[in-house]
Amino acid sequence: xxxxxxxxxxxxxxxxxxxxxxxxxxxxxxxxxxxxxxxxxxxxxxxxxxxxxxxxxxxxxxxxxxxxxxxxxxxxxxxxxxxxxxxxxxxxxxxxxxxxxxxxxxxxxxxxxxxxxxxxxxxxxxxxxxxxxxxxxxxxxxxxxxxxxxxxxxxxxxxxxxxxxxxxxxxxxxxxxxxxxxxxxxxxxxxxxxxxxxxxxxxxxxxxxxxxxxxxxxxxxxxxxxxxxxxxxxxxxxxxxxxxxxxxxxxxxxxxxxxxxxxxxxxxxxxxxxxxxxxxxxxxxxxxxxxxxxxxxxxxxxxxxxxxxxxxxxxxxxxxxxxxxxxxxxxxxxxxxxxxxxxxxxxxxxxxxxxxxxxxxxxxxxxxxxxxxxxxxxxxxxxxxxxxxxxxxxxxxxxxxxxxxxxxxxxxxxxxxxxxxxxxxxxxxxxxxxxxxxxxxxxxxxxxxxxxxxxxxxxxxxxxxxxxxxxxxxxxxxxxxxxxxx
Numbered sequence: 001x002x003x004x005x006x007x008x009x010x011x012x013x014x015x016x017x018x019x020x021x022x023x024x025x026x027x028x029x030x031x032x033x034x035x036x037x038x039x040x041x042x043x044x045x046x047x048x049x050x051x052x053x054x055x056x057x058x059x060x061x062x063x064x065x066x067x068x069x070x071x072x073x074x075x076x077x078x079x080x081x082x083x084x085x086x087x088x089x090x091x092x093x094x095x096x097x098x099x100x101x102x103x104x105x106x107x108x109x110x111x112x113x114x115x116x117x118x119x120x121x122x123x124x125x126x127x128x129x130x131x132x133x134x135x136x137x138x139x140x141x142x143x144x145x146x147x148x149x150x151x152x153x154x155x156x157x158x159x160x161x162x163x164x165x166x167x168x169x170x171x172x173x174x175x176x177x178x179x180x181x182x183x184x185x186x187x188x189x190x191x192x193x194x195x196x197x198x199x200x201x202x203x204x205x206x207x208x209x210x211x212x213x214x215x216x217x218x219x220x221x222x223x224x225x226x227x228x229x230x231x232x233x234x235x236x237x238x239x240x241x242x243x244x245x246x247x248x249x250x251x252x253x254x255x256x257x258x259x260x261x262x263x264x265x266x267x268x269x270x271x272x273x274x275x276x277x278x279x280x281x282x283x284x285x286x287x288x289x290x291x292x293x294x295x296x297x298x299x300x301x302x303x304x305x306x307x308x309x310x311x312x313x314x315x316x317x318x319x320x321x322x323x324x325x326x327x328x329x330x331x332x333x334x335x336x337x338x339x340x341x342x343x344x345x346x347x348x349x350x351x352x353x354x355x356x357x358x359x360x361x362x363x364x365x366x367x368x369x370x371x372x373x374x375x376x377x378x379x380x381x382x383x384x385x386x387x388x389x390x391x392x393x394x395x396x397x398x399x400x401x402x403x404x405x406x407x408x409x410x411x412x413x414x415x416x417x418x419x420x421x422x423x424x425x426x427x428x429x430x431x432x433x434x435x436x437x438x439x440x441x442x443x444x445x446x447x448x449x450x451x452x453x454x455x456x457x458x459x460x461x462x463x464x465x466x467x468x469x470x471x472x473x474x475x476x477x478x479x480x481x482x483x484x485x486x
Contacts (some may be wrong), residue, residue: 037091038084038128040121048082050116051075057108057118062397062415063101071098074108074118081125091132099125100133101408103401103415104271106368110395119369120316127273138185145191146403147274151264151281156236157203163195172197190409194444196237203239206230206258210246216253216347223253223345227289227297229311232264234304234436241436244463245303245338251466252347257297261288265302267310270317271402282314283324286331300331303338303459305435306402309369311335337366338459339375339434350465353385358461359428360388361419361442362395363435376434376458383465389426393418398433400441416445423453430454432461 040048057074058064064073071080077099083089099122108118133139149155166172176192184192212222226249230242249256263284270278290296302308312335315328336344360377367373373395380388399405399415419442423431429452433439439455446453463469 037087037132038081038125040081040085040124044120044124045082045085047117047121048078048085050114051078051112052114053079054113056113057111060107060111060396062103062105062107062399063411065396066411066414066418069098072101074102074112074116077102078116078118078121081121084125091129093134096129096133099129101411103364103397103399103404105364105397105401107364107395107397110368110371123270123273126271127275130273138187142187142403142407146272146406147269147277150268150403151232151266151277153205153232153235153264156233160195160199160236161202164199167197167199186409187406190406190412190444193448194405194440196440196443199237200239203236205235205260206239206242206246208258208260210250210256210258212253212255213250216251218253222255223347224298225255225257225295226299226301226341227257227259229262229265229285229289229300229302229307230258231302231304231307231436232268234307237440238436238457241303241457241459244457245301245459248338248342248459248463248466249301252342252345254345259288263288265307265310266317267306268402270310270313275317278310279317279321282317282328283321285311286314286324286327290327290331290334292327297334299336299341300334301336301338301341303434303457304437305337305363305366305369306437308335308337309365312370337370337372337375337434339379340370340372342462343375343378349382350384350462352465352468354383354461354465355385356430356461357387357389357428358430358432358456359391359423359426360394360458361391361398361423361431361433361438363433363438364395364397364401366434367395376432379458379462380432383461386461386465388432389428391426391431392422394422398438398441399445400435400437402437405437405441412441413445416441417449420446420449420451420453424451430456432456432458434458 053075055075061073070076080089080095080098084091084095089095102122104119104122106119109116112118149159163172166175214220217223228242228245235242246256246258263281265285266278266281269281289300300311302311312332315325315332318324318328360380362373366376377388380386396419397415398419399412401412405412423442431442431453433442433455434457439457443453443455446455
């Protein structure tokens, strides 16, 4: 059911116009006649009605706990979104800013006793507010980067090539710490800050097939055929984590496929309100991983929490597409996070010791989006010698949230500082995180603060335990020492 919901109590009334807002000329006739600019389908509107305004979500919300504003809480934002849909309030810059400050971390969904599916509300509303946002030159630059570079791995490789060259010849630190860096807009300065200190000039893609290690098979028969989503930004910045993921899966007795035709999971455009682009990417990946005529993998695995949460939303995203809806459900039924799959497969345990003290950060889209908190910890428990110290507020967002740390760098920085403070309280010098965005956010902010810290993926530690070789700092295990990156 996709028609707009009729709200008799508000029919014939005009939205309350707040000073400073002018309805755009492009608004439709309904909006000009006093109706709603935000049209939520019945199912999405019901999500708002399910909220009983109990406030149990407030302590879980990063922005509310940071600034204490009701309008920056899940409950407050639901009031705003419902008001927009009812035509009772206008989409002023202030209203839009409150909605845009949301990280879409979904912690409120974990806390909610009424089962409100908040992310559907915020994502649908944002998509309909796109044309109402004022755009500056920086906004246009960020839009170009977010939607026309980040989702395409070849463009990402090309975009960072100049930085890689400057790193190789020793000029990167000079330029990024001098006057030039200070002249950058804060969003672009944050992007520069997150650039890892090391990496290949032009990262080659993985091969398309890897055979199972016989030692991990069951009587010579592979445990499963697994297809890996290697990601867009992740495949460039964290290529070695993908390689380690493949090798760990081989060790676990799996044949591994890396389809060459795969594209971005669609999370970046989806969270940015570009639903048509997200749906197109979803259809393409379904065709690639689950062809109508051809072999299909037993599982579709990923090692980035944000990507995994998006893949598991394909059935919802394409629910109104008669051709793809059934196939999307089949696709989603096979999607697994790498830790989730390893626990399910129960492979032989690694033999090498990794004598290290670490702490584990719950990536939002793993803990709240996919409801996976135990599997990563279970996988870490397999590693001999590893001391995992509990992290206070482990499930609280670090401020990465996809591209949020670039579009809202101030709030993202405050949240990262809180996260790093808690990491320091553990005494651990290694933080484990199962998401590329979290890794880059925590590492870059530790670098800025002068905190000695390594951020690594659970797969990297498991790989070390299986093969006895330490990951090289730079991609999978980024390092910050005393603010100088040395």
